[in-house]
Amino acid sequence: MAEPKKQFTPEFRAEAVRLTRTSGRSHREIAADLGVGRSTLRNWIDGQRDREMDALPSDRQEDMAAELKRLRRENEVLRQEREILKRATTFFVNEGRR
Secondary structure, three states: OOOOOOOOOHHHHHHHHHHHHHOOOOHHHHHHHHOOOHHHHHHHHHHHHHHHHHOOOHHHHHHHHHHHHHHHHHHHHHHHHHHHHHHHHHHHHHHHOO
16 A cells, blocks of 8 residues: 655755755765655755746846747757758768769
């Protein structure tokens, strides 16, 4: 039969996240020491990061939005360049066979 789900206090979760950031130890080691699953620890870390992002000042959020837009544009250019290189490679391979 399954064990009842453990409940952890917000303070415990915050301390676990702090340990992952400052101790230099792996998430696996910290999770084992604290008696929690690695995925549970990962969820706590992700949740803390999301809360920190939401708490950013609005000007910082605008900076991040602009950066995201720039990176998406750059990503699209890189995809197009990759596609051109694929086609060029195919062309030159076929030319070499003639």
